[in-house]
Amino acid sequence: MKEKELNQELPPKTCSIERLVTMPADVEKVIAGKKTATRRNGRYADVGEVMVLKDKKFIVDRVYSQELGELTDAHARQEGFDTVESYKEAILSYHPNMPWLPHMKVWVHEFSQVSE
Numbered sequence: 001m002k003e004k005e006l007n008q009e010l011p012p013k014t015c016s017i018e019r020l021v022t023m024p025a026d027v028e029k030v031i032a033g034k035k036t037a038t039r040r041n042g043r044y045a046d047v048g049e050v051m052v053l054k055d056k057k058f059i060v061d062r063v064y065s066q067e068l069g070e071l072t073d074a075h076a077r078q079e080g081f082d083t084v085e086s087y088k089e090a091i092l093s094y095h096p097n098m099p100w101l102p103h104m105k106v107w108v109h110e111f112s113q114v115s116e
Contacts, residue, residue, distance in 0.1 A: 010063060014042030017049050017060070020109055023094075027053050029080035033113070037078035039066070039106040050114065057114040069102025078110070 020038055021030055029035035030053055038044075045051070045060045052058075066075075071084045081087040088100055 010046070011043060013044060013046065015040075015044045017045040017051050020044040020051055021053060026080070030058060030111075031056055035078070035080035036112065037075070037108055037110045039079065039108050041106060043107045043109075045109050051111060058111040059114050060109055060111050062108070062110040064108050065105045066108050067102060068100060068104045068106060075108075 020040070021027055021035075026035060026038070043063060045063060047060055047063055049060045050057050051060065071087070073083050076082065076084045076087040079087050081090065092098060092100060
């Protein structure tokens with residue numbers, strides 16, 4: 001991640017946190033601790049917001065933009081996949097007409113479970 005992205009001013013949200021993680025398989029990955037980030041075309045949450053999935057709470061720790069070409073296997077593991085290629089295949093299967101362009105920017109939302 002580039003230093004300027006760490007300090008960027010965030011634009012207004014384009015969607016609500018309730019839409020951040022909605023696919024049942026992804027919900028299960030989050031609850032199991034296998035998914036700790038979600039990349040979206042828009043910004044769905046602010047740092048500090050809480051997402052509730054199956055009565056479990058997850059706090060948004062970081063929000064920043066990233067180009068698809070910057071993705072590493074470590075980023076793919078945040079998403080619950082082993083490699084960038086497996087993550088890319090999954091995303092393109094959900095969005096068949098979406099191009100995968102290295103310069104395309106996405107919003108990264110990193111989160112962690114709230115201990116109660």
